[in-house]
Amino acid sequence: MKHIRRIGKYYTGIIMKNIGIFLCIGLLLVLFGEQGWMPDTRICEVAMLLYQVILPTMIAYEGGAKLAGTSGGILAVLALAGALSTDSGSGLFGAMVIGPLAGYLWRQIAKWLEKTDFRMKMLVWNLSLAVCGGVLLLLAHTCVLPVLEWGIGKLCQGVHFLIAHHMTFAASILLEPAKVFFLNNLMNHGIFVPLGMSQVQETGSSVLFLMETNPGPGLGVLLALYFRNKEYKSEYVSAMLAQSVGGIHEVYFPFVLSDLRLLLPLILGGMAGNICFELLGAGTKGVVSPGSFLVILLMAGKEGFFPALAGMAASAAVSFAGSLFLLGAGGGKEPKRKPQEEEVRDETAERETEELQADETPKEQVLRDDDKMQEKKRIEQIAFVCDGGVGSSVMGAALLRRLLAQKGIEGIKVQAFAVDLVPQEIEVLVCQKDFYRMLPEELLAKEILTVDSLVQPEGFAQILEQIEQRNG
DSSP states (O other): OHHHHHHHHHHHHHHHHTHHHHHHHHHHHHHHSTTSSSOOHHHHHHHHHIIIIIHHHHHHHHHHHHHHHHHHHHHHHHHHGGGSSSOSSOHHHHHHHHHHHHHHHHHHHHHHHTTSOTTTHHHHHHHHHHHHHHHHHHHIIIIIHHHHHHHHHHHHHHHHHHHHTTOGGGGHHHHHHHIIIIIHHHHIIIIIHHHHHHHHHHHSOBGGGGTTTOOHHHHHHHHHHHHHOSTTHHHHHHHHIIIIISOOGGGGHHHHHTOGGGHHHHHHHHHHHHHHHHHHTOOBSSOOOSOOHHHHHHHHHHHHHHHHHHHHHHHHHHHHHHHHHHHHHTTSOOOOOOOTTTGGGHHHHHHHHHHHHHHSOHHHHHHHHHHHHHHOOOOOEEEEEESSSSSHHHHHHHHHHHHHHHTTOOSOEEEEEETTOOOTTOOEEEEEGGGGGGSOGGGTTSEEEEESOSSOGGGGHHHHHHHHHHHO
């Protein structure tokens, strides 16, 4: 699972850095496509150029550069050229395969090139890059491209089979639980986006873009909680706005994780939405990011407006009814959530306690605790982290900046990062409580604060208290 998550984060980072290109292609098709508001064949050809050449090139470059810098990105682009020689639609998949491979290869070659005499280094470096690029280009054209075309063909056949037999609803059985356990970006950007882009080239739109991004199931759960629990209505309203309008689905994950029974209505809601999408021929002309109903309706275009709206409404209604029934069967009480004392760190605290007890006397332990209190420095930088660094973390960072401004606290830089891209110099991290267990080992040495909800200012009280105590 750890390796799967790492691969998912890697590809999520690549896709998210180029999400603007995905959205641009979708908007061009919505406006100027054959069924668009202002059909224009020439602009459609430009959109296809973006999809077939520019986007794969950027994806390949980013994939190579993440592993081996600029030279790795250039080598990835040269290698990709061999897979762009046909219009088979394999460019995007080719970029996602060839980019990382080229980057990894150049990283190994660069270690050997570092031993070159400094007077010949630039010549050897550039010649090596050119030769490797040419070799990989030929390999991509003769070996990788046929395999990609075969694999893509099989995947597309599978997708067409599911759609033709009205079976895409079954995807919700795996998708909805995966989303709640913070695998939403992996499912969307690693699977549905590449397949959906291939389908857009064939049919002009794709229902796959709606699979993970549909806000209906989560909205239904939050609506049920709103009606069943009077005490937390303002929190649920904030979460509903952030989830359905803002497209930040992570806000409803903690509520479901605190009562796993709610997974069932989520799954049923997802199934209902997918069935409705299929029966009505719903789909969007481009990637949906973020997963907001506004973005979905925009990307659906005029002919897909009603089918998309109906599918989201159906999924929300089924999820709401199922959640309402389950919460009523449980006595109508909100699922108990752990208090703000950061319970998710109990395991780490227990490990530290065991180490202290094994290696130190009680007196030494007290002295060490005192030292820890003295070592706590002034807080100057805070990083909010989430899986992709563009969703819940951005929202949490914006909220904390607003609260700091209201209190007149200055001199603190608050930023949002993907969990695997946190700069080394940042020592204080903030994440959603249920995401704590997803943090990699290297981040656990930092000071980590958690919040129950990223949309409720009250949940940030402990963080503000810490800042005021340490910064004066």
